[in-house]
Amino acid sequence: xxxxxxxxxxxxxxxxxxxxxxxxxxxxxxxxxxxxxxxxxxxxxxxxxxxxxxxxxxxxxxxxxxxxxxxxxxxxxxxxxxxxxxxxxxxxxxxxxxxxxxxxxxxxxxxxxxxxxxxxxxxxxxxxxxx
Amino acid sequence: xxxxxxxxxxxxxxxxxxxxxxxxxxxxxxxxxxxxxxxxxxxxxxxxxxxxxxxxxxxxxxxxxxxxxxxxxxxxxxxxxxxxxxxxxxxxxxxxxxxxxxxxxxxxxxxxxxxxxxxxxxxxxxxxxxxxxxxxxxxxxxxxxxxxxxxxxxxxxxxxxxxxxxxxxxxxxxxxxxxxxxxxxxxxxxxxxxxxxxxxxxxxxxxxxxxxxxxxxxxxxxxxxxxxxxxxxxxxxxxxxxxxxxxxxxxxxxxxxxxxxxxxxxxxxxxxxxxxxxxxxxxxxxxxxxxxxxxxxxxxxxxxxxxxxxxxxxxxxxxxxxxxxxxxxxxxxxxxxxxxxxxxxxxxxxxxxxxxxxxxxxxxxxxxxxxxxxxxxxxxxxxxxxxxxxxxxxxxxxxxx
Amino acid sequence: xxxxxxxxxxxxxxxxxxxxxxxxxxxxxxxxxxxxxxxxxxxxxxxxxxxxxxxxxxxxxxxxxxxxxxxxxxxxxxxxxxxxxxxxxxxxxxxxxxxxxxxxxxxxxxxxxxxxxxxxxxxxxxxxxxxxxxxxxxxxxxxxxxxxxxxxxxxxxxxxxxxxxxxxxxxxxxxxxxxxxxxxxxxxxxxxxxxxxxxxxxxxxxxxxxxxxxxxxxxxxxx
Numbered sequence: 001x002x003x004x005x006x007x008x009x010x011x012x013x014x015x016x017x018x019x020x021x022x023x024x025x026x027x028x029x030x031x032x033x034x035x036x037x038x039x040x041x042x043x044x045x046x047x048x049x050x051x052x053x054x055x056x057x058x059x060x061x062x063x064x065x066x067x068x069x070x071x072x073x074x075x076x077x078x079x080x081x082x083x084x085x086x087x088x089x090x091x092x093x094x095x096x097x098x099x100x101x102x103x104x105x106x107x108x109x110x111x112x113x114x115x116x117x118x119x120x121x122x123x124x125x126x127x128x129x130x131x
Numbered sequence: 132x133x134x135x136x137x138x139x140x141x142x143x144x145x146x147x148x149x150x151x152x153x154x155x156x157x158x159x160x161x162x163x164x165x166x167x168x169x170x171x172x173x174x175x176x177x178x179x180x181x182x183x184x185x186x187x188x189x190x191x192x193x194x195x196x197x198x199x200x201x202x203x204x205x206x207x208x209x210x211x212x213x214x215x216x217x218x219x220x221x222x223x224x225x226x227x228x229x230x231x232x233x234x235x236x237x238x239x240x241x242x243x244x245x246x247x248x249x250x251x252x253x254x255x256x257x258x259x260x261x262x263x264x265x266x267x268x269x270x271x272x273x274x275x276x277x278x279x280x281x282x283x284x285x286x287x288x289x290x291x292x293x294x295x296x297x298x299x300x301x302x303x304x305x306x307x308x309x310x311x312x313x314x315x316x317x318x319x320x321x322x323x324x325x326x327x328x329x330x331x332x333x334x335x336x337x338x339x340x341x342x343x344x345x346x347x348x349x350x351x352x353x354x355x356x357x358x359x360x361x362x363x364x365x366x367x368x369x370x371x372x373x374x375x376x377x378x379x380x381x382x383x384x385x386x387x388x389x390x391x392x393x394x395x396x397x398x399x400x401x402x403x404x405x406x407x408x409x410x411x412x413x414x415x416x417x418x419x420x421x422x423x424x425x426x427x428x429x430x431x432x433x434x435x436x437x438x439x440x441x442x443x444x445x446x447x448x449x450x451x452x453x454x455x456x457x458x459x460x461x462x463x464x465x466x467x468x469x470x471x472x473x474x475x476x477x478x479x480x481x482x483x484x485x486x487x488x489x490x491x492x493x494x495x496x497x498x499x500x501x502x503x504x505x506x507x508x509x510x511x512x513x514x515x516x517x518x519x520x521x522x523x524x525x526x527x528x529x530x531x532x
Numbered sequence: 533x534x535x536x537x538x539x540x541x542x543x544x545x546x547x548x549x550x551x552x553x554x555x556x557x558x559x560x561x562x563x564x565x566x567x568x569x570x571x572x573x574x575x576x577x578x579x580x581x582x583x584x585x586x587x588x589x590x591x592x593x594x595x596x597x598x599x600x601x602x603x604x605x606x607x608x609x610x611x612x613x614x615x616x617x618x619x620x621x622x623x624x625x626x627x628x629x630x631x632x633x634x635x636x637x638x639x640x641x642x643x644x645x646x647x648x649x650x651x652x653x654x655x656x657x658x659x660x661x662x663x664x665x666x667x668x669x670x671x672x673x674x675x676x677x678x679x680x681x682x683x684x685x686x687x688x689x690x691x692x693x694x695x696x697x698x699x700x701x702x703x704x705x706x707x708x709x710x711x712x713x714x715x716x717x718x719x720x721x722x723x724x725x726x727x728x729x730x731x732x733x734x735x736x737x738x739x740x741x742x743x744x745x746x747x748x749x750x751x752x753x754x755x
Contacts, residue, residue: 092287095285095286095316096475097285097316097478101475102473102479107472109472134645135645135651137631140633141633144632144634429632432631435590435623435625435629436617436646436688436692437617437618437647438614438618440610442611442646525588528625529581529626
């Protein structure tokens with residue numbers, strides 16, 4: 001449990017990103033049911049969250065220090081992508097009051113940031129762990 | 132071996148106790164900081180709305196459910212499109228007690244024009260305007276040209292880009308400073324541009340004609356400033372009597388309503404903060420009181436080896452202060468993370484003008500929240516500290532010997 | 533340096549506000565001289581510990597004074613008395629007397645660092661060795677047995693190098709071998725010029741004593 005603490009934290013954040021991106025923290029849906037330009041960013045976040053979750057699960061399953069560090073590093077990259085996805089790498093709607101800008105973007109940045117910190121701490125603890 | 136601090140040893144070797152203290156104080160600081168941020172943002176929003184309104188009376192078409200429709204537009208950016216005959220402007224100007232009158236025309240963009248959302252377009256008359264121009268002057272130091280627009284702070288387009296409205300290409304000339312009101316999601320243009328846009332809208336089948344049947348010019352709202360010393364209520368009544376199919380609304384009434392709701396929200400936030408504080412302080416106090424028994428023996432040993440009463444109280448206060456400081460900093464950071472990224476969400480949920488304070492003010496509030504939390508933590512432990520320092524080491528060490 | 537008790541007594545009221553009291557320690561005088569190991573014997577409840585606490589500056593006598601050299605302990609302010617106790621009086625109390633958040637070593641050097649001094653590492657290691665607790669240097673008090681805790685408290689007092697040592701049943705939890713080690717250590721301290729008082733209800737200590745006192749029903753007598 002203690003050994004996998006940061007992998008579990010990462011898994012939780014990744015799961016919230018993935019589930020959130022298709023529910024309350026997702027892109028805008030207009031009254032007429034049509035989707036805004038932020039819909040693609042939402043899809044990308046879903047994929048990114050799933051990738052991070054899978055990486056986290058893999059980390060809990062392997063024991064080799066080098067491999068665990070590599071997986072954490074990959075998760076860190078995915079988390080950084082998660083921070084940049086809404087608004088920087090992919091466009092959002094053009095009004096700050098839209099759901100994608102008011103809710104999706106800030107919460108995804110915070111969650112991805114938290115995931116990045118977990119992954120980074122994971123790398124640091126793996127480094128200091130005796131092989 | 133180097134010197135060591137018993138205070139740090141006590142904190143690091145009782146991680147459960149330390150974590151609980153940090154969590155409790157973080158809770159205190161979080162509620163205080165986030166709460167005061169929300170309330171001060173609301174106050175600033177109201178102030179900014181007062182500044183931006185700039186008029187004493189607003190005349191709008193009667194069928195526009197005048198007051199609430201305009202209020203919603205100002206507060207939430209709900210799109211308002213209502214029209215009346217432009218001849219009303221002259222009638223307003225001729226009314227006794229009126230110093231200035233300036234008309235605005237409202238139009239809504241189609242959703243597709245601006246990628247994702249309808250935008251309120253506000254046309255103003257540069258010659259007579261006293262409402263929008265001073266505000267625009269803060270961001271644009273030249274008159275607004277034809278087919279140029281100024282965008283509200285929350286419209287996510289950049290200056291210099293082309294903004295298409297009803298297939299008309301408009302150049303974004305400037306971005307306005309944030310007001311925390313619905314005006315942040317509007318775009319502004321002069322009357323020539325507005326006429327071109329109205330025609331383009333007409334071609335797309337969106338009518339703004341009023342049912343007089345003729346092609347008379349239309350306006351949506353007339354902003355009125357009364358003569359200095361004039362009785363605004365009286366002028367308002369005169370306008371209501373004189374202009375048919377229109378309603379004159381006093382802006383103070385609207386502001387009072389907003390200020391009342393703001394008062395309500397402030398009270399709710401204050402009650403919430405008070406509840407959190409009372410709860411957390413009671414828990415803190417109980418936790419410290421329990422600590423008295425847990426640590427009696429340990430502190431008797433400190434007395435035995437020569438620690439004075441004041442040193443002992445100092446040690447407990449130092450432990451508490453360190454924990455509270457750590458907790459308060461965490462709490463303020465968490466509060467900032469909860470409040471600042473979600474400014475828009477808070478504003479749209481509260482339906483009130485909301486404008487986050489400047490960095491200096493935020494820093495001051497953060498420092499204040501930290502100071503108050505540390506002081507509260509220390510105050511809660513004060514009783515315990517003094518009680519423990521009065522422990523009689525002799526009899527304590529005899530107990531259960 | 534000698535510790536002198538002049539006509540001290542301690543009364544406890546049975547019920548608040550009433551004249552119904554008992555004297556735990558009846559008026560008596562006592563001198564602890566440097567270089568001398570004094571053993572105070574008596575049955576449980578005879579007032580030995582009360583007397584020791586009065587001598588240590590931990591319990592104000594109802595009457596009389598306690599002088600360390602020329603200083604009247606109970607005429608001092610709390611911070612002066614505390615400092616004096618830290619520097620000059622070492623107390624080994626009955627029962628557990630450990631700070632649970634400090635290691636054995638840290639507990640032993642604690643008196644030395646309270647007023648900003650450096651830990652007396654060499655002395656601490658020497659006494660840990662002498663009292664056979666070197667292997668417990670980094671252990672936490674919770675991991676120690678009663679006897680080990682007692683030896684830790686003795687090492688703490690000896691490491692602080694006070695002028696007066698007051699030990700309350702220092703051999704209570706110890707087996708024969710360790711009892712001898714501890715009493716030897718206290719005897720050595722007395723030989724090194726300290727005034728040592730050992731309170732005990734057992735006979736073991738008597739063999740090491742330069743002087744033996746008796747306590748019975750609060751009355752102090754010298755044999």
